[in-house]
Amino acid sequence: AVGKNIHTYHNGAWHKGDLPIMNAADHGSWLGTTVFDGARFWKGMAPDLDLHCQRVNASAEALMITPTVSAEEMEELIWDGLATYDDEAAVYIRPMYWAINGDQSAIVPTSDSTGFAICLEEIPMAPDNAVxxxxxxxxxxxxxxxxxxxxxxxxxxxxxxxxxxxxxxxxxxxxxxxxxxxxxxxxxxxxxxxxxxxxxxxxxxxxxxxxxxxxxxxxxxxxxxxxxxxxxxxxxxxxxxxxxxxxxxxxxxxxxxxxxxxxxxxxxxxxxxxxxxxxxxxxxxxxxx
Ligand code: PMP
Missing domain, CATH: 3.20.10.10 (D-amino Acid Aminotransferase, subunit A, domain 2)
Structure with a gap:
C-alpha cells in the first residue's frame, strides 16, 4: 500500500485497513486477470465517479471477467466507504475485479467466479505548483x-x-x-x-x-x-x-x-x-x- 488510512470493501462490508482478499490459487493471482479503476475524492467532490465505475465494469468484460456490481451500486458503496473520511482528506478510490476460477483449460476465466473489492486510501493531491x-x-x-x-x-x-x-x-x-x-x-x-x-x-x-x-x-x-x-x-x-x-x-x-x-x-x-x-x-x- 502507498497510502494511509486504508478501508477495504469485500464480501458485502467495509473493513478498516488493508485486507487479504485474493487466494494463491485464484486465477488473478497466477494468470493476471485483474482490472481496476482509479478515481479521486477531495473536498467533498468525486469528479466523474460514475464514469470510473462504468469503466471498471467494461475493463472486466474485456478480460472475460464477469462484472458482478452495477456501476450505480458501486458508486453508492464508494460513497458509503467515503463517509469515514474528512472532506479535507484526499482519497484514492480503487474498485477492482479479478477472476477466481478458470475453465478446463485453466486459462479462460469462468463467469461464475468473480472477485470484487474496493480499496480507499489517503494519498495527498500533488501541491498546487507541482510540475x-x-x-x-x-x-x-x-x-x-x-x-x-x-x-x-x-x-x-x-x-x-x-x-x-x-x-x-x-x-x-x-x-x-x-x-x-x-x-x-x-x-x-x-x-x-x-x-x-x-x-x-x-x-x-x-x-x-x-x-x-x-x-x-x-x-x-x-x-x-x-x-x-x-x-x-x-x-x-x-x-x-x-x-x-x-x-x-x-x-x-x-x-x-x-x-x-x-x-x-x-x-x-x-x-x-x-x-x-x-x-x-x-x-x-x-x-x-
Ligand atoms: N494513462 C494511464 C496509463 C493511466 O494509468 C492513467 C490513470 N488512470 C491515465 C492515462 C489517465 O486516465 P484517467 O484520466 O481516466 O485517470
Missing amino acids: TTLTTTRFRRPVLDSSVVNAKAGCLYPNNARMLAEARAKGFGNALVCDALGNVAETASANVFMVKDGVLKTPIANGTFLSGITRARHIKNAQADGIEVQETVLQLDDFHEADEVFLTGNMNKITPVSAFDDTQYQTGPITKRLKQLYWDWARSLPKRG
Missing part, C-alpha cells in the same frame, strides 16, 4: 491484437513500470510513450496534451492507450470555453515545438510539464485556464450530503 518533466523511452504501448489495451488491466502496468523506471533513472519525472507506429500515445501514468499557437492538441485515441476520463473532461471543458481542440497524430518532434505541455489523469487532474529532454516550457495560459475550468466544473457538482 513534471518528460523524456523518451524505448518501450512502447502494445497493440490491440496482442494485449488487452482497451482495459485498465493490472497486467498492462509492468510495461508502464519499466518506462517510468527508465525515465527516472535518466533524471526525469515520466516517459513520453509512443505506440507501435512511433506516434506519441500517452505517458506511463497519464494522458498528454500540448499547445501550439493557441490550439490544444492531444494524441488521437486509436485504441492503443488509455483514453482517460480526465482527458475527455478537459477536452469538453476546453471546447465549451472556445479553445480549439485537435485529437490528432503527434510525433515526439511536435512536442519539442510546443508552447505548453501538460498531463491529465484522475490522480492530479492536470500537471504542467516543465521540460521534455532539453526543451523547456513555462506553465502557459491554456494550462492555467484548464485547471481553473476543471475545478470550477468539479465544484459545481452535487457534493456528498
Whole structure:
C-alpha cells in the first residue's frame, strides 16, 4: 500500500485497513486477470465517479471477467466507504475485479467466479505548483491484437513500470510513450496534451492507450470555453515545438510539464485556464450530503 488510512470493501462490508482478499490459487493471482479503476475524492467532490465505475465494469468484460456490481451500486458503496473520511482528506478510490476460477483449460476465466473489492486510501493531491518533466523511452504501448489495451488491466502496468523506471533513472519525472507506429500515445501514468499557437492538441485515441476520463473532461471543458481542440497524430518532434505541455489523469487532474529532454516550457495560459475550468466544473457538482 502507498497510502494511509486504508478501508477495504469485500464480501458485502467495509473493513478498516488493508485486507487479504485474493487466494494463491485464484486465477488473478497466477494468470493476471485483474482490472481496476482509479478515481479521486477531495473536498467533498468525486469528479466523474460514475464514469470510473462504468469503466471498471467494461475493463472486466474485456478480460472475460464477469462484472458482478452495477456501476450505480458501486458508486453508492464508494460513497458509503467515503463517509469515514474528512472532506479535507484526499482519497484514492480503487474498485477492482479479478477472476477466481478458470475453465478446463485453466486459462479462460469462468463467469461464475468473480472477485470484487474496493480499496480507499489517503494519498495527498500533488501541491498546487507541482510540475513534471518528460523524456523518451524505448518501450512502447502494445497493440490491440496482442494485449488487452482497451482495459485498465493490472497486467498492462509492468510495461508502464519499466518506462517510468527508465525515465527516472535518466533524471526525469515520466516517459513520453509512443505506440507501435512511433506516434506519441500517452505517458506511463497519464494522458498528454500540448499547445501550439493557441490550439490544444492531444494524441488521437486509436485504441492503443488509455483514453482517460480526465482527458475527455478537459477536452469538453476546453471546447465549451472556445479553445480549439485537435485529437490528432503527434510525433515526439511536435512536442519539442510546443508552447505548453501538460498531463491529465484522475490522480492530479492536470500537471504542467516543465521540460521534455532539453526543451523547456513555462506553465502557459491554456494550462492555467484548464485547471481553473476543471475545478470550477468539479465544484459545481452535487457534493456528498
Ligand atoms: N494513462 C494511464 C496509463 C493511466 O494509468 C492513467 C490513470 N488512470 C491515465 C492515462 C489517465 O486516465 P484517467 O484520466 O481516466 O485517470
